Amino acid sequence: MMRLAAVGALALLGLAPIGAQEAREPTAEAAAEPAGVLEVEVTPTTATVGDRLVATLNLTVSKPLAGRPRFPVWEENWGDAEILGVGDPEQIADGVWRQAVTVAIFETGLATLPKPAVEVPTVDATATVVAEDPFVIDVQSVLPEGEEEPKPQPPAPPRELPIGERFWWTTGVLGLACAVLGFLVFRAASQVARTLATLSLTPIEALERALGELRGETDGERIVTGLSLEFRRYLGRAIGFPAAEGTTTEIQRELRGQEVPTELLRPTVGLLREADQVKFARASIDAARAAARLDEIERLAHEVEEWLHPAPAEDENPEVAA
Numbered sequence: 001m002m003r004l005a006a007v008g009a010l011a012l013l014g015l016a017p018i019g020a021q022e023a024r025e026p027t028a029e030a031a032a033e034p035a036g037v038l039e040v041e042v043t044p045t046t047a048t049v050g051d052r053l054v055a056t057l058n059l060t061v062s063k064p065l066a067g068r069p070r071f072p073v074w075e076e077n078w079g080d081a082e083i084l085g086v087g088d089p090e091q092i093a094d095g096v097w098r099q100a101v102t103v104a105i106f107e108t109g110l111a112t113l114p115k116p117a118v119e120v121p122t123v124d125a126t127a128t129v130v131a132e133d134p135f136v137i138d139v140q141s142v143l144p145e146g147e148e149e150p151k152p153q154p155p156a157p158p159r160e161l162p163i164g165e166r167f168w169w170t171t172g173v174l175g176l177a178c179a180v181l182g183f184l185v186f187r188a189a190s191q192v193a194r195t196l197a198t199l200s201l202t203p204i205e206a207l208e209r210a211l212g213e214l215r216g217e218t219d220g221e222r223i224v225t226g227l228s229l230e231f232r233r234y235l236g237r238a239i240g241f242p243a244a245e246g247t248t249t250e251i252q253r254e255l256r257g258q259e260v261p262t263e264l265l266r267p268t269v270g271l272l273r274e275a276d277q278v279k280f281a282r283a284s285i286d287a288a289r290a291a292a293r294l295d296e297i298e299r300l301a302h303e304v305e306e307w308l309h310p311a312p313a314e315d316e317n318p319e320v321a322a
Helices: 002-012 018-022 165-199 203-214 220-240 248-257 262-280 287-308
Strands: 036-043 052-061 081-086 090-093 096-104 109-113 117-121 126-130 135-140
Touching (some): 036 126, 036 135, 052 081, 203 220, 203 287, 220 248, 220 287, 248 262, 262 287
Antiparallel strands (some): 036 052, 081 096, 109 135, 117 126
């Protein structure tokens, strides 16, 4: 009862208990305190028609935030300026936010960027922070001062442009590429011409020509590899089967099927197998021994020609034939 009487007395005097003072709502002055400051900076400070300008919105928040500040939703224009690009808002320090907007102005005179506003969600409520003043830019003309319609200027004399390092690098690379391409074309043309010339020869003539070129070699392995290929080509053209693409066993089987005499078949297969040992088994052979194999191949090819194209038998009694 005494406590209730004390509270009533305080109420009559216009006072409140201590607990009641702590539970009061924030005062109007505290609620009216701004949530932050918004400033606009434009660079460069001087502009002509069509210049790209960067307007930076700097927001400094003075109250605890409940979320990210919401910057303006930019459209195509900002007052007298045309918006060219908008950057994302970013926090650069504790309570400091920034956004960059790229603009351009295409009319001379004083151009105005209206006051932007940013919504700031604080722990108390969402406040709107507006820049204090609109930003005004003095846009100058690109024409000479006092000359609205400038007189046409005479054409400038031609200037000699310097030749940079990239030009010489490009020239060198293109020159090298042309040289390589020319070499490849020349080699391909030479190979085609050689193939056509070989086709115009008989099989034995083409073999003799190829063996003559191999006689100038000094490396035994290259001689044996070449004579093996050329002898296979000869057999293929002379007898009529793809000998150049076949193995020695397949060539032996084909020659046996063509009823090649044993005295020709045995040395032919023997020379090819010896060449296989050099090509595939890396058997060593010197240039003198390889050159001797050239003579054996040429002799054996002529014997094959005699078997393929036997000379007509001469009549032993010419009188009877007459």
